[in-house]
Amino acid sequence: MNRTTHPPGGRPVLDRSGAVTAAPLPARTPSRRRPRPRSQQWAAWAFLAPVTLYLALFYAYPLYRNLDLSLRNYTVRSFVQGDAPFTGLKNYETVFQDPAFGPALVHTVVFTAVCLVFQYVIGLALAVFFHQHFRLSATLRALFLVPWLLPLIVSASTWSWMLNSDSGIVNAALHAIGIGPVNWLTSPSWSLTSVIIANIWIGVPFNLVVLYSGLQSIPSSLYEAAALDGAGAWRRFRSVTFPLLRPVSAITLLLGLVYTLKVFDIIWIMTKGGPADSSTTFATWSYQLGFGNLLPAFGPGAAVGNLLVVAALVFGLVYLRVQRKQALA
Template identity: 85%
Template sequence: MNHTTHPPDHTVRERTGAATAAPPPARTAARRRPTSQQWAAWAFLAPVTLYLVLFYAYPLYRNLDLSLRDYTVRSFVQGNAPFTGLENYRKVLDDPTFGPALVHTVVFTAVCLVFQYAVGLALAVFFNQHFRLSATLRALFLVPWLLPLIVSASTWSWMLNSDSGIVNSLLSVVGVDPVHWLTSPEWSLTSVIIANIWIGVPFNLVVLYSGLQSIPHSLYEAAALDGANAWRRFWSITLPLLRPVSAITLLLGLVYTLKVFDIIWIMTKGGPADASTTFATWSYRLGFGNLLPAFGPGAAVGNLLVVAALVFGLVYLRVQRKQAMA
C-alpha cells in the first residue's frame, strides 16, 4: 500500500512562488525596539552630552541671563534680579574703557597671532630637516607650552622687572637705559604680548610640524630637479599644502588669544591706567575685581568675546566649505 506524503502548505507556496505570510506582530514590535548596539551608542554619548550641557550650554545660558538683568550680590544669591534687557550692553558701550579695551584686544590678538604663526612655521620648517638632536631641541621648545601659565607669567614678571629684571640688566650692558616694562603705559601692552608669543609658539610649532610631515618628500625632489630653489619650493609646495593645517592653527590661536586673561592679570592687571586692559581682563575686573561687583556689565563684556569667537569660527567654516567645493 502506497502512502503519499504531502509537503506543508508553506513549502508548496515557496516552491510555487506564492506570497508568504506576513510576520507575526510580536516579531515586528521586536524589530522596532533599540538593539544592544544602539543602547551602547547612547551610553557612550551620554557622558559627552552631559559634559556639554553642564560645562558649555548652562554657563552660556547663565552668562546671557546675567547680562540681561541687574544683578547685585544679594540678588545673585536670591535669584530675584530685575530684567533690564540690553541696558548692561549700553553701559558697556558707553563706558570710557570700551574703546581702549577694544583696541588693546585687537592689537594683542593680531600681533600675537602673526608672530606665533610666523615663528612657529619657521621652526617647523627648520626641524623638518631631521638633523642630529632635532628631536631633543624640539622637545625643549615645548617647555613654555607645558609650564603652568602662572609660572610662565610670574617668570616674565621677574625678567621684566624695572629694577632687578634680567632684561634690563642685559640692556645696561650695551648702554641702554632701564625700561619700565610693566609700569609704563607705553610698554605694558608690549610686555604681555612678548610673554604670550613665547607661550604660544610651541603650539604652532607642534601643529605645523605635524602638517609638514604629511607632505610627500617626492614633491620637493621633483621641484629641485626642475631647478626650483628652497624659497620657491616653500612658496609653491609648503604653503599651499599646509593651508588647511594653517587655517585650523590660526583659528584655535585666535580663540585662545581672545580669552587670554591670566598672563595679563599676573603681569600688569590690565594697567597701568588701563594701558594693557583687554576685554578678558575688563570682564573679570567688572565682575570680581571690585568691592561692588557689576555682574551684568561683566557678563556683557564676556558675551562680546563669545560672539567675536563665534563669528570667526563661522568665517572659518565658510572658507573651508568654499575650498572643499573648489
C-alpha cells in the same frame, strides 16, 4: 517566418484576439529596514550620554547663565537669592557707553593680531627648520615645548621678574650694551608690549607642534620633483610647502585666535591691566567689572564676556564657510 517580439513589462501572453500582450508584474512590497533591537538603541544612548552630559554641564549651562547675567540687574544679594530684575540690553548699552570700552577694544585687537602673526611666523619658521631632520633635532624640539608645558602662572611670574625695571635680567642686558632701563611693566607705553612678548613666547610651541605635524604629511617626492626642476629653497617653500599647509595653517590660526582672545592669566599676573588701563583687554575688563570692585557689576561683566564669545563664534563660522567653499571647489 514571423518573429514575435515580447513587449516589456512581464512575460508575453495571448489575449482573445491572438495579440501578444504583457502580463502585469506582481506588485513589489517596499523593503522595510528591520528595526534595531532595543539593546542596540540603549547601547547607542549609553555612549552618547557622557558627551551630552558634559556639553550640557560645561558648555550649555555656563553660556545660558552668562547670557542670563547680562540681561538682568544682578547685585550680590540678588545673585544669591536669584530675584534679579530683567533689564534687557541695558547692560550692553552700559558697556558700549563706558569710556573704557574703546581702549579695551583697541588693546584686544592689537594684542590678538600681533600675537597671532608672530606666533604663526616664528612657529612656521621653526617647523621648517626642524623638518630638516638634523642631529639633535628631536632634543631641541622637546626644549622648545617647555613654555607650552609650564603652568601659566609660572610663565607669567618668570616674565614679571625678567622685565622688572630695577632687578630684571632684560634691563641688565640692555645696560650691558649701553641702553638705559625700560619700565616694561610700569610704563603705559610699554605694558601692552610686555604682555604681548610673554604671550608670544608661550604660544610659539603650539604653532610649532601643529605646523610640524602638517609638514610631516607632505610627500617628499614633491620636494624632489621641485628640486629637479631647479627650484631653490625659497621657491619650494612658496610653491610646495605653504600651499599644502593652508588647511593646517587655518585651524592653527583659528585655535590661536580663540585662545588669545580669552588670555587673562598672563596679563593679570604681569600688569593687572595697568598702569592706567594701558594693557586692559576685554578678558581683564570683564574680570574687573565682575570681581575687581567692592560693588561688582555682574551684568556688564557678563556682557563683555559675551562679546568675546560672539567674536570667537563669528571667526569660527567664517572658518567653516571657507572650508566648505574649498571642499566644493
